Amino acid sequence: xxxxxxxxxxxxxxxxxxxxxxxxxxxxxxxxxxxxxxxxxxxxxxxxxxxxxxxxxxxxxxxxxxxxxxxxxxxxxxxxxxxxxxxxxxxxxxxxxxxxxxxxxxxxxxxxxxxxxxxxxxxxxxxxxxxxxxxxxxxxxxxxxxxxxxxxxxxxxxxxxxxxxxxxxxxxxxxxxxxxxxxxxxxxxxxxxxxxxxxxxxxxxxxxxxxxxxxxxxxxxxxxxxxxxxxxxxxxxxxxxxxxxxxxxxxxxxxxxxxxxxxxxxxxxxxxxxxxxxxxxxxxxxxxxxxxxxxxxxxxxxxxxxxxxxxxxxxxxxxxxxxxxxxxxxxxxxxxxxxxxxxxxxxxxxxxxxxxxxxxxxxxxxxxxxxxxxxxxxxxxxxxxxxxxxxxxxxxxxxxxxxxxxxxxxxxxxxxxxxxxxxxx
Amino acid sequence: xxxxxxxxxxxxxxxxxxxxxxxxxxxxxxxxxxxxxxxxxxxxxxxxxxxxxxxxxxxxxxxxxxxxxxxxxxxxxxxxxxxxxxxxxxxxxxxxxxxxxxxxxxxxxxxxxxxxxxxxxxxxxxxxxxxxxxxxxxxxxxxxxxxxxxxxxxxxxxxxxxxxxxxxxxxxxxxxxxxxxxxxxxxxxxxxxxxxxxxxxxxxxxxxxxxxxxxxxxxxxxxxxxxxxxxxxxxxxxxxxxxxxxxxxxxxxxxxxxxxxxxxxxxxxxxxxxxxxxxxxxxxxxxxxxxxxxxxxxxxxxxxxxxxxxxxxxxxxxxxxxxxxxxxxxxxxxxxxxxxxxxxxxxxxxxxxxxxxxxxxxxxxxxxxxxxxxxxxxxxxxxxxxxxxxxxxxxxxxxxxxxxxxxxxxxxxxxxxxxxxxxxx
Numbered sequence: 001x002x003x004x005x006x007x008x009x010x011x012x013x014x015x016x017x018x019x020x021x022x023x024x025x026x027x028x029x030x031x032x033x034x035x036x037x038x039x040x041x042x043x044x045x046x047x048x049x050x051x052x053x054x055x056x057x058x059x060x061x062x063x064x065x066x067x068x069x070x071x072x073x074x075x076x077x078x079x080x081x082x083x084x085x086x087x088x089x090x091x092x093x094x095x096x097x098x099x100x101x102x103x104x105x106x107x108x109x110x111x112x113x114x115x116x117x118x119x120x121x122x123x124x125x126x127x128x129x130x131x132x133x134x135x136x137x138x139x140x141x142x143x144x145x146x147x148x149x150x151x152x153x154x155x156x157x158x159x160x161x162x163x164x165x166x167x168x169x170x171x172x173x174x175x176x177x178x179x180x181x182x183x184x185x186x187x188x189x190x191x192x193x194x195x196x197x198x199x200x201x202x203x204x205x206x207x208x209x210x211x212x213x214x215x216x217x218x219x220x221x222x223x224x225x226x227x228x229x230x231x232x233x234x235x236x237x238x239x240x241x242x243x244x245x246x247x248x249x250x251x252x253x254x255x256x257x258x259x260x261x262x263x264x265x266x267x268x269x270x271x272x273x274x275x276x277x278x279x280x281x282x283x284x285x286x287x288x289x290x291x292x293x294x295x296x297x298x299x300x301x302x303x304x305x306x307x308x309x310x311x312x313x314x315x316x317x318x319x320x321x322x323x324x325x326x327x328x329x330x331x332x333x334x335x336x337x338x339x340x341x342x343x344x345x346x347x348x349x350x351x352x353x354x355x356x357x358x359x360x361x362x363x364x365x366x367x368x369x370x371x372x373x374x375x376x377x378x379x380x381x382x383x384x385x386x387x388x389x390x391x392x393x394x395x396x397x398x399x400x401x402x403x404x405x406x407x408x409x410x411x412x413x414x415x416x417x418x419x420x421x422x423x424x425x
Numbered sequence: 426x427x428x429x430x431x432x433x434x435x436x437x438x439x440x441x442x443x444x445x446x447x448x449x450x451x452x453x454x455x456x457x458x459x460x461x462x463x464x465x466x467x468x469x470x471x472x473x474x475x476x477x478x479x480x481x482x483x484x485x486x487x488x489x490x491x492x493x494x495x496x497x498x499x500x501x502x503x504x505x506x507x508x509x510x511x512x513x514x515x516x517x518x519x520x521x522x523x524x525x526x527x528x529x530x531x532x533x534x535x536x537x538x539x540x541x542x543x544x545x546x547x548x549x550x551x552x553x554x555x556x557x558x559x560x561x562x563x564x565x566x567x568x569x570x571x572x573x574x575x576x577x578x579x580x581x582x583x584x585x586x587x588x589x590x591x592x593x594x595x596x597x598x599x600x601x602x603x604x605x606x607x608x609x610x611x612x613x614x615x616x617x618x619x620x621x622x623x624x625x626x627x628x629x630x631x632x633x634x635x636x637x638x639x640x641x642x643x644x645x646x647x648x649x650x651x652x653x654x655x656x657x658x659x660x661x662x663x664x665x666x667x668x669x670x671x672x673x674x675x676x677x678x679x680x681x682x683x684x685x686x687x688x689x690x691x692x693x694x695x696x697x698x699x700x701x702x703x704x705x706x707x708x709x710x711x712x713x714x715x716x717x718x719x720x721x722x723x724x725x726x727x728x729x730x731x732x733x734x735x736x737x738x739x740x741x742x743x744x745x746x747x748x749x750x751x752x753x754x755x756x757x758x759x760x761x762x763x764x765x766x767x768x769x770x771x772x773x774x775x776x777x778x779x780x781x782x783x784x785x786x787x788x789x790x791x792x793x794x795x796x797x798x799x800x801x802x803x804x805x806x807x808x809x810x811x812x813x814x815x816x817x818x819x820x821x822x823x824x825x826x827x828x829x830x831x832x833x834x835x836x837x838x839x840x841x842x843x844x845x846x847x848x849x850x
Contacts, residue, residue: 151428
């Protein structure tokens with residue numbers, strides 16, 4: 001079976017993944033190639049706001065955007081909702097779950113997924129948050145916990161339902177912990193007058209000696225201070241070693257009784273079968289040269305989270321963040337678009353625009369080249385930047401409006417269990 | 426196991442269902458009773474806009490509203506997300522999936538669900554649209570059909586994927602058919618340039634001799650004219666007799682090749698086990714007297730879609746619409762609130778405020794006591810009334826904003842397959 005895509009006078013580029021990198025690539029390649037994009041979803045996900053979906057702050061539909069709509073009007077563009085299954089580099093063929101397709105160039109922009117570092121029990125029992133579906137499962141899970149907490153007769157079980165452990169002190173973990181603390185303070189007491197919300201506990205665990213390790217020490221300590229003021233228990237230099245669905249065990253022997261362990265401690269590349277094994281490095285990432293070409297191949301590339309690019313500035317590889325993906329997409333798009341004369345190609349060079357994380361209302365930390373700030377001003381910058389990078393006018397307005405309302409009424413409207421979450425056995 | 430709800434000095438009313446009737450009841454009873462509300466969902470659903478969720482017009486989160494938020498601040502109110510399983514009238518006990526509970530009064534406001542009139546094959550193979558989950562399944566199904574239509578090799582299969590049969594010419598069927606016609610005309614051609622959208626077919630089938638049978642003949646013929654102008658095939662006096670997942674069969678021998686049959690042809694009450702069998706009438710409704718008391722009982726009541734109330738004005742029972750539910754909720758709430766002196770109770774008397782249906786942009790039919798109108802003005806009235814009855818300020822603004830944007834850009838933004846739909850086997 002083959003994917004019915006017409007052979008035309010243009011060479012064909014297949015892009016696997018419609019994330020930040022994939023979108024930039026398609027935009028830059030549309031005039032010089034026939035572009036085929038493969039994604040398992042029919043939409044682009046704005047991952048930085050997933051934590052707000054999980055904590056009932058915004059509706060999922062506002063942080064995703066239909067991929068076909070992004071590329072509406074492109075002449076030689078073809079989208080296929082499909083799963084990339086295997087690559088046959090010697091034949092220039094990609095096998096997907098709906099058929100095979102030939103390519104001239106193939107770019108892997110498949111992003112990353114949660115890594116449990118091989119700990120099978122954790123994979124089965126904890127909750128990841130890397131997709132809209134997972135964020136919605138987490139939202140259902142949190143709300144169901146409270147519905148159950150109202151009805152259970154056993155005090156210990158109630159405590160477990162009201163205790164949240166987040167593993168991983170990067171931006172996702174910090175933002176989730178902050179959002180949960182705000183739910184605890186402003187929203188849940190109104191919804192559950194029958195519960196003593198003081199008993200709700202939020203633990204944030206990280207194996208390093210500070211939160212937000214990618215940022216400066218001042219931001220890290222500020223974030224920790226904010227979180228602790230909001231009632232979050234921050235555990236540094238701690239490592240989760242096991243979780244059976246009830247007890248979280250840590251390396252130093254501490255145990256926490258909880259029904260919900262949220263795993264935000266690691267990612268791994270969405271590696272694709274058939275890529276030369278020599279190109280696979282730690283974390284299931286793909287080793288590329290400074291032009292994002294997969295080592296040892298002629299017409300295969302990897303960009304974004306799944307790519308592992310080492311240069312003088314980043315001897316340990318680039319961070320797995322949206323900005324790297326966007327810039328690699330643009331750079332590779334320009335290079336491929338300029339033709340086969342490799343002498344004209346530009347090496348990838350990352351312009352770090354800074355990083356940021358929000359902790360709660362009026363509380364964020366922002367670091368850019370020219371500016372390091374915390375508090376209200378940082379929080380405004382955070383919101384502005386996130387609205388700016390959200391795809392779609394409607395989405396921006398709706399998200400902005402949700403934030404505005406939440407700011408004034410201290411509420412989060414999306415407390416809905418649309419699809420009940422079923423715990424994994 | 427019992428539901429842990431404190432016994433206090435107030436008598437206890439249990440309300441099963443947080444729909445239009447249930448909400449009014451809780452509001453009217455909160456000062457004179459301890460109110461316990463049971464619903465299988467933690468939210469109220471605004472059913473009249475489900476068809477817009479199914480056709481990617483608005484996000485599901487904007488037409489539902491958390492029930493706990495509706496009643497925030499009520500002193501003697503208890504919500505339980507639970508399924509009512511059985512009633513034991515002789516013991517005044519309700520059994521739910523999370524435990525048993527005693528009551529002084531119990532009101533069944535459990536609404537209605539899709540009825541297939543006993544046709545098992547139709548139940549298995551067709552798509553209902555009575556809940557948010559079902560509307561989201563339909564949205565996924567429609568979008569997946571088109572994703573598949575792009576990839577299939579067989580022309581006949583492609584046609585079946587692009588053909589929609591809607592059974593039932595009431596407001597739901599008419600509004601769905603209109604919304605699909607607009608998708609066909611304005612949205613899908615941009616998304617699927619590879620498909621010949623002229624081949625998309627929409628059939629609306631009704632067994633009666635006109636659409637919108639509850640409205641006047643002029644509205645019926647106007648709705649039919651609008652739909653036909655928009656390319657919908659309207660089949661009157663036709664009855665679907667079978668559907669095997671591919672071929673819809675009708676009584677007069679016509680067959681339609683389709684992958685999607687949407688069933689909007691009938692509803693039945695959500696009857697609850699344990700109600701005296703003598704009170705059960707056709708369509709699984711519960712026979713009540715003019716005070717909404719279940720016949721042959723002392724402290725059991727039924728309101729809204731599930732209730733069957735006959736009086737001089739409505740010798741065949743009342744229509745199963747939101748207005749009846751709201752008014753019965755208010756009337757019973759006032760009666761129960763006034764105490765046990767039945768001489769003070771008022772018989773239910775329905776004030777028909779009219780009915781309406783929208784067909785497409787600038788096209789609706791409206792009938793009220795003082796006004797019958799069609800076209801743009803009717804369409805504006807329809808929108809205004811629907812925004813007015815939507816629960817929650819945020820929801821109103823977001824829905825209004827979505828309509829505004831769609832009106833100007835002829836687009837529907839929510840073309841997202843968040844959870845793929847799995848066809849029933």
